Amino acid sequence: MEEILFSWNRSSIKRIGTKGYISEATVTVTAEQHYTITVTAGAGGFVFGGGAFPISEIVAVVAQPEPGFHFLGWYENDTRIANAGATYTFPVTGNRTPTARFAVTITGITIANADGIPLSGVEQIERNASTQFRALVNEGALPDGIIWEIFDPNRATVNQNGTVSIGSSTGSVILSAIDPVSGIRHSISLRIV
Numbered sequence: 001m002e003e004i005l006f007s008w009n010r011s012s013i014k015r016i017g018t019k020g021y022i023s024e025a026t027v028t029v030t031a032e033q034h035y036t037i038t039v040t041a042g043a044g045g046f047v048f049g050g051g052a053f054p055i056s057e058i059v060a061v062v063a064q065p066e067p068g069f070h071f072l073g074w075y076e077n078d079t080r081i082a083n084a085g086a087t088y089t090f091p092v093t094g095n096r097t098p099t100a101r102f103a104v105t106i107t108g109i110t111i112a113n114a115d116g117i118p119l120s121g122v123e124q125i126e127r128n129a130s131t132q133f134r135a136l137v138n139e140g141a142l143p144d145g146i147i148w149e150i151f152d153p154n155r156a157t158v159n160q161n162g163t164v165s166i167g168s169s170t171g172s173v174i175l176s177a178i179d180p181v182s183g184i185r186h187s188i189s190l191r192i193v
Helices: none
Strands: 013-016 020-023 034-037 045-048 051-054 058-065 069-076 087-091 099-104 109-113 122-125 130-137 147-150 156-158 163-166 171-178 185-192
Touching: 045 099, 058 069, 058 099, 109 171, 109 185, 130 171, 147 156, 156 171, 163 185
Parallel strands: 122 185
Antiparallel strands: 013 020, 034 051, 045 058, 058 087, 069 099, 109 130, 130 163, 147 171, 156 163, 171 185
């Protein structure tokens, strides 16, 4: 229950006929403005917090990844919120819609051919050709952001889609797929014939 206080003075009292008195008073009530904080979670996690809060109140929202995922960050209008950890605390200044983003936690990488068949050891590849490879993670999920490397750029090159272009020299090169977050790497040898 909210208590409203007001005051009046004797000069504001007026006599009305013979029946009684009336007092005139002006009452001003100021309502506290609230803003809405709407938090959402991307695939792979859930969030806590949000609601209606008065201006300047300190609010904490929390992101929790599901098993097999990790927290990437808080985003608003597709822009990452700098220095915001899984628990993000901020003062209310207006309506906000922070979104927590999550990604698959990579526990293992396998290099596969274009058909998705895992490869290991030494693979034979022809000179002056291009071959597509794929990275499989966590027993089959296709990753975002895998880095591809070739350890002999004079004989072959690889783009970030996993396409290896072989030059005219024979020999061997090492092809690696690397997860930049965990540092997990898988390598195979390519024998150029």
